[in-house]
Amino acid sequence: MSHHLGVGQGQYRPGSPIRIHLSVPAKEKEAFFPLPTLHSLAALGEITESDPAALRTEEAFREALDGVHVLVTAWGFPRLDAARLALAPDLRFVMHAASSLHWLVSDDFWATGLPVSQAGVAMAPAVAELSLGFTLSLLRRTHRHDHALHAGQSWETAAGSERAREIGGARIGVVGASRTGRRYIEMCRALGAGVRVYDPYVKAGDPLAELTTGLTDLLATSDVVAVHAPATPETHGMIGADEIAAMRDGTRFVNTSRPSIVDMDALFDAVASGRIDAALDVFDSEPLPVDDRWRGLPNVLLTPHVAGATADSRQRAGRIVVAEIRRHLAGEPLQHALTRDDLARMG
Structure with a gap:
């Protein structure tokens, strides 16, 4: 299936293919994205994937994020500082499938003005x-x-x-x-x-x-x-x-x-x-x-820090990820976007 960026979304070029990069730990991928959810995500763009642990080097990060517009993260993804952001010049939206973002975003990230959402409400x-x-x-x-x-x-x-x-x-x-x-x-x-x-x-x-x-x-x-x-x-x-x-x-x-x-x-x-x-x-x-x-x-x-880790909560989070990316691509208001001020009051 061919996917293209819509008209009227200033940050995208009309007719350009949408590229979505999914970087979730392998042991969690199926929990977040069972086949029906993964198919819904694939309907929005061309998906590439990586395990976040494999992106530690700049070379691996650059290769994985080359041409990527939408990034889906979870635990273990490298911090988005100036050096990493420079390796992903086409990035337009970050969607965090988990909750806490403190370790992921940096001052450099906020300075870019890139929108970011998270699926923490699912937990x-x-x-x-x-x-x-x-x-x-x-x-x-x-x-x-x-x-x-x-x-x-x-x-x-x-x-x-x-x-x-x-x-x-x-x-x-x-x-x-x-x-x-x-x-x-x-x-x-x-x-x-x-x-x-x-x-x-x-x-x-x-x-x-x-x-x-x-x-x-x-x-x-x-x-x-x-x-x-x-x-x-x-x-x-x-x-x-x-x-x-x-x-x-x-x-x-x-x-x-x-x-x-x-x-x-x-x-x-x-x-x-x-x-x-x-x-x-x-x-x-x-x-x-x-x-x-x-x-x-x-x-x-x-209990071993499992309060939010139910099968149901993971599936809810995956559906939130898809719905939020869909809103972003359609130019609609995001339901779970966070600002720097929001994050200061969150865990």
Whole structure:
């Protein structure tokens, strides 16, 4: 099939073929782009492909990006600095199939004025769902019962003396009204939980405005604290030793966001003492070492940074990539474009 750039899209020459370069890690390509999605992408332009790990040298990068107009990236793609951008003079649009862009774009990139979009919204339902699963498990003490039975403890000991809680009527404190935070809030409220939010960027008129409160108050009065804030310089260490100390005994702590937001040493001490329970999908060291301190605690639920990595979220992301490229080529407004200011407030 022959593909040509449309008329009236100033950045393109009428009649010129559209070239789309797909650079996604091999192990993720089929997850993002199953055959139906790949065919939809091929209907928009001539596709070339590379594994991002193969583009480390300038020679390989130049060869792969030669004549490319639309670039689809994911993890591991080389940073788009001045040197790399000079090797891709025909580039007109960057579409990131994953979420965080901090490592990909540079000052040089923003100076070009090239449009960039990302498919991070695809992961919001998946991350929120795992966060909800963590919340239910901690409230019902499922993690403690499971650990105890696997460790060979008696039936009575595994059952424990403390009664479990239901989510209906529980007080949920959410740190960060992000996309994932908002989806998590919807889920919790649908199940009858009372939710409050800490996020200084929630404005008057926002549906969540009436739920906002200060961070210390939220931490001190919640049965479950769930972190959904982005990792930015402003949020680094936001939940420190004093904030963790403000949590009541028995608080459940959930983090599917980023470890930099939390003082992980202070959190470990609080969990190891048995004062609070936790469920974590993110860690200071990843992959988590086999002898890591977190692995030995019976009152913590651990997953290996998989919150957003469902089959469904990957497929959603691929469809978003195709739809956004289609809008770009048609000269229509992008739905997921990011500016430099947007990125400063995102993880």
